[in-house]
Amino acid sequence: MKIGIVCYPTFGGSGVVATELGKALAKAGHQVHFITYSQPQRLDFFNENLYYHEVNIPSYPLFQYPPYESALSSEMVHVVLSAGLDLLHVHYAIPHASSAYLAKQILAQQGINIPVITTLHGTDITLVGKDSSYEPVVTFSINQSDGITAVSDSLKKDTYSHFNITKDIEVIPNFIDLDRFNRQKKDHFKLAICPNNEKLIVHTSNFRKVKRIDDVIMIFEKLRKLLPSKLLLVGDGPDRARIERLCKELDMLSDVRFLGKLDAIEEVLSVADLFLMPSESESFGLAALEALACEVPLITSNAGGLPELNIHGVTGFLSDVGDVEDMVKHAAFILDDENLPTFKENALARAKEFDVAKILPHYESYYERVLESS
Numbered sequence: 001m002k003i004g005i006v007c008y009p010t011f012g013g014s015g016v017v018a019t020e021l022g023k024a025l026a027k028a029g030h031q032v033h034f035i036t037y038s039q040p041q042r043l044d045f046f047n048e049n050l051y052y053h054e055v056n057i058p059s060y061p062l063f064q065y066p067p068y069e070s071a072l073s074s075e076m077v078h079v080v081l082s083a084g085l086d087l088l089h090v091h092y093a094i095p096h097a098s099s100a101y102l103a104k105q106i107l108a109q110q111g112i113n114i115p116v117i118t119t120l121h122g123t124d125i126t127l128v129g130k131d132s133s134y135e136p137v138v139t140f141s142i143n144q145s146d147g148i149t150a151v152s153d154s155l156k157k158d159t160y161s162h163f164n165i166t167k168d169i170e171v172i173p174n175f176i177d178l179d180r181f182n183r184q185k186k187d188h189f190k191l192a193i194c195p196n197n198e199k200l201i202v203h204t205s206n207f208r209k210v211k212r213i214d215d216v217i218m219i220f221e222k223l224r225k226l227l228p229s230k231l232l233l234v235g236d237g238p239d240r241a242r243i244e245r246l247c248k249e250l251d252m253l254s255d256v257r258f259l260g261k262l263d264a265i266e267e268v269l270s271v272a273d274l275f276l277m278p279s280e281s282e283s284f285g286l287a288a289l290e291a292l293a294c295e296v297p298l299i300t301s302n303a304g305g306l307p308e309l310n311i312h313g314v315t316g317f318l319s320d321v322g323d324v325e326d327m328v329k330h331a332a333f334i335l336d337d338e339n340l341p342t343f344k345e346n347a348l349a350r351a352k353e354f355d356v357a358k359i360l361p362h363y364e365s366y367y368e369r370v371l372e373s374s
């Protein structure tokens, strides 16, 4: 198949999933065309089946807000025509689904039918998309898609409850490339961070309010009093500076390190003992799956799709959002030397259920179904 993929080219989960999906499809012999405003973060190598088309957004003094959606629709039209695409797969509803709808209408005028599949990722539904500023366009463009997928059952339910969706939504969970995400031997790195064999706790995110980084800090503040431990915070975002100030106020900076945005996250996860994700809302929790693949057990909230990934008492524990005490209690249990090896083993076993080799065929057969019916 010749597939066009539209996504945000950033570190965010939806962009990562879209890029990894494109890479896996290309490996399986499909021709994949990325249509984005800059080179996707994880698309930094050559493959004969992968193409990259940059959306050009000309500026003009009149534009306070350059019309990105129009430029994106136009680029979709150009690529469908020049590459002869079979379908467009857009990730994150806003604004990709509505831009794809417009491209589809333009192409229809030229007698070309291009099926559009929209994958819903989370905040496009649970946070941003349901805002009345976007809701009518999101509802319309999801309903106009030829296929709709969601990354968890929870997100599918949220979509039906927040929007008036009249079509079926296929759940295809996120996946992991175990060739990249596996526990590597990085003893020198562990020794540098934990010179006295402390336990290493990791959190990675975009430091937005929804991630509840204050809870990460409060969990760690209590945990480090129970057992020698260090905390690594990976990523960047609006809450980072405030959280750094909080750590300073709590006199924690000797035990907490901020690493910023990292490409080789698997290297950090390879030396971690526990991963924290106390999010307010999380449609799937891709970062938690990356941790599992590196044999790192989880302490998560029970928000959104997290119970579909983290198995209570097996791969880690789930607590109510904001229940820091419960999270500390469970973290200490996991980190006990008697328990940790079993949790690590279970983490890897669970990650294998989301191996890209298992999930990719779901996308391929869904593409075929949509192509046949449209």
Ligand code: GMT
Pocket: 012, 013, 014, 015, 017, 092, 121, 122, 123, 124, 126, 151, 174, 206, 208, 210, 281, 282, 283, 284, 285, 286, 287
């Ligand atoms: O985690 C984020 O806030 C980024 C966001 C995104 O849209 O890139 O991630 C969402 O999509 C990921 C990939 O499907 C999911 O794993 C995340 O759970 C989801 N985030 C939220 O629902 C908050």
